[in-house]
Amino acid sequence: MTVEQGPPLRVAVVGLGDISGVHLDAVAASPHGGLVAVADLDEARATTVGAVRGVASYGGGDGLDALEAMVERESPDVVHVCTPHDRHAPMATWLLEQGVHVLLEKPSAHTLAGAEALVEVAARSDAQLGLCFQNRYNTAARALRDLLDDGSLGAPYAGRGVVTWRREAAYYARSPWRGRWAEAGGGVLANQAIHTLDLLLWYLGDAADVEGTALRLALDGVVEVEDTATFRVRHDGGATSVFWATNGHLADSPVLVELLLRGDDGQAVARLETDLVVTRPDGREETTREPVLATGERAYWGVSHDRLVADFHAHVRDGRPFWIGAEDGARAMRVLETVYAASGLRG
Ligand SMILES: NC(=O)c1ccc[n+]([C@@H]2O[C@H](COP(=O)([O-])OP(=O)(O)OC[C@H]3O[C@@H](n4cnc5c(N)ncnc54)[C@H](O)[C@@H]3O)[C@@H](O)[C@H]2O)c1
Known part of the structure; x- marks a missing residue:
């Protein structure tokens, strides 16, 4: 298929805090x-x-105000929105x-x-809304989606998502809205x-039924919002997943997404913990490595933002x-x- 390509896009960014450097x-x-322009409520930061x-x-x-002035004067084709959730x-x-x-x-909304x-x-607009769930562009995460589409190891019937990270008082003091x-x-959960929830919904389908709760274990007196949550989801496709997330760990451990698949030859396990390790019913293991392509801050954020941004721009x-897009945001918010x-x- 040949696709008609328009001229290069005029891109602008609003919200110039922590994540904005990755977008820029x-x-x-x-x-x-x-890039043609940037905007932020904080004038000095924008300058x-x-x-x-x-x-x-x-x-x-x-x-x-800052966003409207930028759009009126610069006529960007695309604006990246990197502001607080509300x-x-x-x-x-x-x-x-x-x-x-x-x-x-x-998240798409707060x-x-x-x-x-x-x-x-978004459904009414001729313009597009892309949502930044960049982990879907991780090499290993895509390999797991390909494995499910291929179907040769059967269908997933159970999943686990585990996020054990560290966010201290200073992280919230820097941007109190968080x-x-x-x-x-x-x-x-929201931040x-x-x-990780989006990955589970992508792999296993929308949530048909959810039970769970949220609490503060580590940041009581520091934040109003939860620092820990756990829940169980019955997905539309029939699988069930369990989820545990906390910002009260003492380190940012690798996120875990694990799926159990049932096929003609028995059970297979797909374990995504940075790399993807698939254990077949006969015990053979296959690994898809997540390439580490950068150092410093970019090693922490990874390269998936770059991939998603370039792909969104290409689509537009x-x-x-x-x-x-917006529907993916809403199903996580449900x-x-x-x-x-x-x-x-x-x-
Ligand atoms: N995809 C990811 O992996 C990832 C990682 C980190 C943050 N984020 C998301 O990025 C967004 C920003 O997070 P952050 O940590 O960079 O926040 P931040 O507090 O560091 O930065 C937010 C910026 O938005 C500006 N701002 C606030 N209201 C504004 C307005 N009305 N007009 C213009 N500018 C305004 C603030 O002045 C600030 O500079 C959040 O949605 C967050 O969830 C995503």
Whole structure:
């Protein structure tokens, strides 16, 4: 199939905090577009980043002011939204209504109602909404999806997701919104473990039924939101998964996603813990290594943002629908909403 390619995209970024450097680098590496402007509520931060990146900067104001000024003056084709969670749905909605494509950081909204409303807005818009679940671009994570599609080891019937990370008081002091229900919409689930939940939903199907709860084990008195959560999901495809996530560990341990598959020859185990190790029914093991391609900060964040960003830009440029969007955001938020409602933590 030949695809008609449009001109390179004019790309802008709003929200210039911790994750923005990864987006700015990914835009610089994207063969399909170039950075034209940046915006942040914090004017000094916008000016500094704009100067470093050699593009126009927009700052100050309130609410959507900096974003609106940037879009009106720079006419970007795509805006990457890297702001606190409660700004996601309002910014994405406004941009889509202007016909501007949006690459939105997770979660798609800070509430389930916001995430579901965004599904409607995105469906009505001619512009695209891509959601930043970049772990789906990890080499080993894709190999597991390929294994399920291939089907030769049978179908998955059980799954496990385990996220044991460390987030200390200083992480929340740096950006206090991260600890508040009103702005973050949740803690370890909404901010960190949602990537792992998304992988389980991608592998096993939407949640038909969820039971679980959330609590604070390590950060009581530091944050309002949960630092720990556990739940059990019955997926549409018939499989069941269990999930455990905490920010109260003393290190960032590798995330675990494990699936049990039942086929004609017996049980196979697919264990994704950075690398993917598949143990076949006869005991043979096959490993797909996750390449470590970078050092320093980029080794921590990985290269999957670069891959997702370039792929989103390619889809927008060619006019093809991107494959991770508002509905993927809403289905994760449906799980979180059930768990948060059961926890009683939101007051
Ligand atoms: N995909 C990932 O792996 C990943 C990793 C980290 C963070 N994130 C997500 O990225 C987003 C940002 O997280 P962060 O840790 O960088 O936050 P942060 O607090 O470090 O940065 C947020 C920035 O947004 C700016 N901002 C706030 N309101 C604004 C507004 N109305 N207009 C313009 N700018 C505004 C703030 O001034 C700040 O500079 C969150 O959605 C978070 O969940 C994703």
